[in-house]
Amino acid sequence: MKANDLTEQQKTTEDVIEIGEILRRLPHRYPFLLIDRAVDYVPNKSIRGIKNVTINEPFFPGHFPGAPVMPGVLQIEALAQTGALLMSKTLEADITKHLILFMSVENARFKRPVMPGDTMEMFVEVLFQRRNIFKFRGRVEVRGELATDCEFAAMKADRPQDSQ
Numbered sequence: 001m002k003a004n005d006l007t008e009q010q011k012t013t014e015d016v017i018e019i020g021e022i023l024r025r026l027p028h029r030y031p032f033l034l035i036d037r038a039v040d041y042v043p044n045k046s047i048r049g050i051k052n053v054t055i056n057e058p059f060f061p062g063h064f065p066g067a068p069v070m071p072g073v074l075q076i077e078a079l080a081q082t083g084a085l086l087m088s089k090t091l092e093a094d095i096t097k098h099l100i101l102f103m104s105v106e107n108a109r110f111k112r113p114v115m116p117g118d119t120m121e122m123f124v125e126v127l128f129q130r131r132n133i134f135k136f137r138g139r140v141e142v143r144g145e146l147a148t149d150c151e152f153a154a155m156k157a158d159r160p161q162d163s164q
Contacts, residue, residue, distance in 0.1 A: 015041045017085065025088040026081060027095050031058040034078035035085065035122070044090045044129065049082030049122035053114055060116065070114040075148045076105055079138035082122045083154055087134055091156055099159050103133070108150035118142045132156040 017025075017038040026033065040048040053070055060068040084100035087093065093100065114120060121141045128135040132155050139149040 015039060017041055017047075017089070022085060025085055025093070025095065027099065028081060032077075033081070034074060035081045038082065038085055041086065041089065044126060046123070046125040047082055047086040049078065049085065049120075049124065051078050051120040051122065053116055053118045053120060055116040057116070068116050070118075072108070072110045072148060075110075075114060075120070075140050076108060076138075076150060076152070077102075078120060079122050079124060079136075079140065079148070079150065080105075080152055080154065082124045083134065083136045083138065083152065086124060086126070086136075087154060087156060091132070093156055095159075097159055098156050100154050101157050103153040103155055105150050105152045108148070110148050112142065112145055112147045114140065114142060114147050120147070127151065 019036060022035060022038070028034070034051055035049045036052055037050045038047050039050065040046065055068065057070070059071060059074065063069060063071055080102045087100050088095070119142065122138060123141065124136050124138045126134055127137050133153065135151065135153045137151050140147040
């Protein structure tokens, strides 16, 4: 199934996370929020994030003029945000009290460019969890073709009091 092929059942089940809930669960905002929707959420196990890439993204004018390509590090950030969404929902984290912090990335590989008009499907699965630390395997696919894959880790931490 492709990102835009949601059945009527999927549109009404709890495994779909729409933008309103994403904004409640992640502190990221434009221009750094890199997930539009998520589906196939399974607590403590996996999630599939969706990012519709448009020419209006703020990085395209400089990366690269005349040949726009989404930076690989932002693809990894999109995967990390998808993992953070899974963590936030699984752990019922309150973003006014906690942050999900990116800890590490390993074995990142970039197989094809992501360009305007592409829909990124970000498959994230939990490899390991110990209390508030998760290790993930993530991959970005565009039209079923692997674009990026990596392993990464994140942790839930208390939000500093003066940062709210």
